[in-house]
Amino acid sequence: MFYRESGDFKKTYRDDSQTFPIKFDRRRYYVVMAIAFLVLPWFITDYIANAVMIPFLVWAIAALGLNILVGYCGQLSLGTGGFMAVGAYATYKLMTSFPGMDMFSVVLLSGFITAFVGMIFGLPSLRIKGFYLAVATLAAQFFLVWLLNKVPWFYNYSASGQITAPERSMFGIIITGPYASPVTGYLFCLILAIGLAWVARNLTRGRLGRSWMAIRDMDIAAEIIGVNPLMAKLSAFAVSSFFVGVAGSLFFSVYLGAAEVTEAFSINVSFAVLFMVIIGGLGSIFGSFVGAAFMVLMPVLLKNILVGGLGWPTDLAAHLEFIIVGALIVIFLIVEPHGLAQMARVLKEKLRLWPFPH
Amino acid sequence: MAASEITQTYPGPGLDTFPKLLLHNARMFPNKDAMREKEFGIWQSWTWEQVADEIERFSLGLQVRGIQKGDKVLIIGANRPRMYWTMVAAQVLGAIPVPTYKDSVAEEMQYVIEHSEARFVIAEDQEQVDKVLEVKDRCPMVELVIYDDPRGMKNYDTSVAVDFEVVQQQGADLQAKQSDLFKQLCSQGKGEDVSIILYTSGTTGKPKGVVLTYDNVLITAYQAALVDGLTENDEILCYLPIAWVGDHIFVAQSYCMGFCVNCPESEETVAADMREIGPTYYFAPPRVFEGLLTNVQIRMEDAAPIKRKMYSYFMGVAKRVGIDLLEGKSIGLIDRLMYAIGNFVIYGPLKDALGLGRVRLAWTAGEAIGGEIFDFYRSLGINIKQLYGQTESSVFITAQPDGEVYPETVGRPSPGVELHIADDGEVLYRSPGAFHSYYKNPQSTADTKTAEGWVHTGDAGFINGQGHLRIIDRAKDVGKFNDGKMFAPKHIENKLKFFPHIQEAVTFGDGKDHCMAFINIDLGAVGNWAERNNVAYASYQELAANPNVYEMVKNSVEQVNQSLLGDEMLSHSQISRFLILHKELDADDGELTRTKKVRRALINDRYGALIEALYNGAEQCFIETEIAFEDGRVSTISGDIKIVDVKTFSTAAKAS
Amino acid sequence: MSADFLYTLEVILNGLMAGVMYSLVALGFVLIFKASGIFNYAQGVMALFAAMTLVGIQTGQIPFAHLINAIFGTEMHHFGWQVPAFLAIILTVGVMVLFAMIVEKYILHHLVNQEPIILFMATIGLAYFMEGFGDIMWGSEIKTMDVGIPSGGSLWLEEYTLGWAAEGERYWGMYIDKLDMVATLVAVILVVSLTLFSQYTKTGRALRAVADDHQAALSVGISLRAIWVIVWSIAGFVALVAGIMWGAKSGVQFSLSLIALKALPVLMLGGFTSIPGAIIGGLIIGVGEKLFEFAIGPMIGGATENWFAYVLALMFLVFRPQGLFGEKIIERV
């Protein structure tokens, strides 16, 4: 209905392969960007920033990372929690060891460290496939959490075993620590999320992304066309872990402020991110964002309705939340196994064809 | 009627030939796209400067190959930039381009080659080259075939067939030596020189070569462009055969005004390409508009009920106020608002989906267009107008000015055109576009064009009270019933063809008591209906014989009868019996022309038995016909065809 | 015999017993994976749910009491009766069969022909659902399982083995829990009866047919839907057995559902489709992790049981990707 495509023709391959080839989509994207950067910072409350926007962005980055591995490269991973923990602890060690380092570098370095760890745990993917690999990645989850919990050096021998983010800033603006403004945190996460989404898009549309998808769709054919499976899978693990590490870093430093590894980065985190990816849509960058939004917003909404609205005991509400989340996931998978992104694609196709049905 | 004044003959002083206009545009709009073609996934574009360079190298290459002034160059292929460039490249050298229909079979091509004495052939691809080589033994004057697409041409004898690029390379070599040569050559031609020879498909007999001069083409094209306010920023999609005069005129307008000509990727992708380009200036014969509308209706039938309701509601709004709005008449605020909403939810997307979203001006011509079809597009806000013209007139004889658009007329005389209605109703004209002669056919020339320059159109018509020309039918087709009343077959046929499930109709009545009809159903529309109603069918023949289909067609025919009642002159032409033909009328079988006009004489001849059965009251009739396949194989189909009586209405009944 | 050796022996024996418990859970996975290709993550939660239901029925709990109280402001918890263990088990089996039917009808039926990962995710959703559902139905507090299985160390064994140690060593006899012994016995009986069932009954043969080739099984008229209900019922029954054993051992509580995670490395070792693989894999993991914790654990801070099984399975798989009992895969192009 909203699409007017006549006259929007492409004269170069560059135009033809741009991310939003349709003018309407392009404009919509600019509008969303403008709102996110220029409007929201003035209007959101600290509660919204802290409880909704920051977790949404952080989870979106994690979901992007996992989507690269699962959705694009077809390697099922349940170790996301463990890799996020690596990112978080790397951040902690960097922040405490190099107090002068700016937050941006800290976050990116944490990502690189996680990428390295991810690559090591990606090695078995050469021999192991499918669910065997999924289970194998659980090894990363349990081993990493155990390691970070058992070796006091990682949490600077603190008595509680917790890590706490000290105050760090960038360009004189406080980003972490108790005095950081949630809106600053939001903007910091936003810049990283947008930047990383752009990188993810670039990687997935080019040679590397195609080699991932080729491995996903038909690994034998991929190899025969010249794709080195080792390189493809390891690069997917590395890039994915980089994203997840950045997410872990932000999760700890900007969102939580303090964390304990067995609590904050348990197996449930791995599942939660996997849900985001599946509900959002495998192999879709947009889907990663939608999936994250869904998984962040739904519990907030449920809690507000059940506890705030109906006044039920919190434990009962928590149980009900489990039921609803579980049921929604099943319903989603039945209705649209390819996720919200696919729904959006179908809707878009319908709108482009409007008023015709086909 | 007297001609209106022409104030400016050419786009600029001395710009009286294509080559001169080419150089002019290359100077004026060096970086503006002159031509685009969808190829290799994107719109490959050439600016005016680049086009000039392409043409320069090719034309010099042709010079190297020995082309002489006055030589004919046969051009055969689809709408591709190089085909268009070839025309101008030949003109630069004083040679005469002869574009021809790419789906013509070898014999047809042989006739054109022989008749035009073409020395050179520019062919699009292997398929066309093969056709030329097939008849080459019988056409010794053909010296060289130049092909555009080198695919599969590797093993061809290069003394007979060479690559376009090879010739261009030779041209480039010459260009390097004589850099001014091209400019000199370009300035040589004059307005009164022969510009092109267009072979008309002709509803009867052999094709005739219509010789047009630069003045014919360019003055006509330029005047029409001025009237309609075309600018260098317009876009047009050239998808109709390059050998057709309309296509040539639009290209001429592009040269006059500097706007861009777009070529589709292939015949199959025209609709998609149209949507991408979104032309601002558009031409289509009524048949295309009709097909488009049928397509819209079929697709909307599959839509969800809510959408369908929305569609029919807003189409109602459009029908009520759309045309008035288009013509700038004042309408109520509520209606205006409803139309705006409709424009957002229905008309806008619909036009966009059809590729008509940006159209400022659309022409239709060639046949009468159904009033309902015409109004449909105009109510959507598409400024579709009718013009009247023919190859011999370089298209424009009359055209509808903005604000004076009526479905049944073809408008006022174009600039410089004088009209005259002969006693027998035939329309004659005298204009700057009136053709030079029929090539090598003085007899026909004399028959058609009088010494004073009046040209017989062969159409019967009259000028109505508003000063608009109204065409009734082909002069020779307009017949008389036995009681002496007028019978205008095409008029009735067009009414029939408005129904989406009727593809083609042929009516009979001249020298008879009543009007009868042959019907061709539209396989797309009726097939869709069959699918939705679980009617199984294996072939066109089977579907055509289905009783329900007959019932459907019968209803339509009765509606036509009712509407004919409204017209005083035609009320006695109501159809009393009809049949649905067992096969589709097809150009490959000679029943239609290449431009899909009905060849009446041939049909009278081939289906004589059926016509007889219509009139002798038989319930059914056996028929056997040959059909030709694309690859040349021939087979026969036969069967009994049912004939059905239809209710006719009398004026008395109407009164009651 | 030296005491060290005896300690090691005790660790191994305990590992074997623990391994049997892992195998019990793994068995449920294998059954479902074999018959339907579904990696059923909910198997652990099924065990928890079965155990809760059993305890709930046995102690006469009112289902959904918490929810009803919250909505209607009532105060009710128990019917006030006790159901004999035997009857309660039968009723619970009934509940698990009903559960299987519901799962088939409302979930699996709608997900036929979906990709494995989608089915896997659906079972995670199912696990979430059941976890919340079980808590709402029976309450989330820790319950004790008492169906009359003896527990505590076997005094007889301790006394019997006391004399094995060499003179002068500090050794108090071998400690093995009676519960573990019962569990072993039950596991053996369960495996034998499952084997007999699949070999000698019509339904069992149909199950194997489906496992081998869905299409072929369908074409000879085996109803996939019925098979799925049966398989999930059996898996529910296995979950109940596992739930009873684990519940009796460490109480019926949320952590029971995590035994699923314990069973996963077992599956990796034994292969997703092999029943003997599940048993032997369980034993290897059980022994391996107990020995590792016994020998190396103290040096690196303990609690290695969380991950050792995974790392062991991972190492193993890297060298033998098809698992213990899988056949070598020759890839055809």
Add this chain to the structure above:
Amino acid sequence: MSIQNTTADQQGQPEVLLDLKNISLSFGGVKAITDISFDIYEGEVRAIIGPNGAGKSSMLNVINGFYHPQEGEIWFDGKQRTGMKPYEIAYQGIARTFQNIALFKGMSVLDNLMTGRFTHMNKNLFWQALWKGPAEQEEIINREFVEHIIDFLEIQAIRKTPVGRLPYGLQKRVELGRALAAQPKLLLLDEPMAGMNVEEKEDMCRFILDVNDTFGTTIALIEHDMGVVMDISDRVVVLDYGRKIGDGDPTAVRNDQTVIDAYLGVSH
């Protein structure tokens, strides 16, 4: 742009592109190929035929490195080759299609073909993450190349369609396109016409001949349709039970009594 490869010298001695010497292959004691030798000339269309289970597909798998023979030598392009991985062999200039279509189902036709350009692209992760600049440049150059293949195979209309949605015959064509995109020196086709109707077969034959003709690509193909084999191949090698039983031009092979007995006789 030139998609042309070097072609065989038409007049002189044909150059050997691939030479297989005494190849034997077995799987755990089962012999799939026993002592087979044959060669493929540069620029020719070479057919491998034989009854089911004759070892044809195994032979192809040996050539593109998917199987490693226990015995024998493989010489490609004048060099002996030892223990290469399939992806390394792809870099040497061997591409193939599969008997059961092995397209990347989740990708569009265009992306499938672009993946075929993998060996011709080399911008690293950093440049790709940045996109603008070298990576985009490389992408555009290769896109242009791929578009010529699309044009050549007449699949413009389905350029952006996911391959999973295409009918079988078109999928086969796309798979050929993917192999062609790699600009191989040697193109292996495993039953390119299996499961096609007559019209599709004719199309495919035309494409194969055009590929050989226009690009000068050397082609080795397995095919069951004897008519097709006789029509389009320059030389034929016949396998039966893992052994070579015939080798020569189509007419010679057709009239060879051993071949008739073993193959033509069996399949009526």
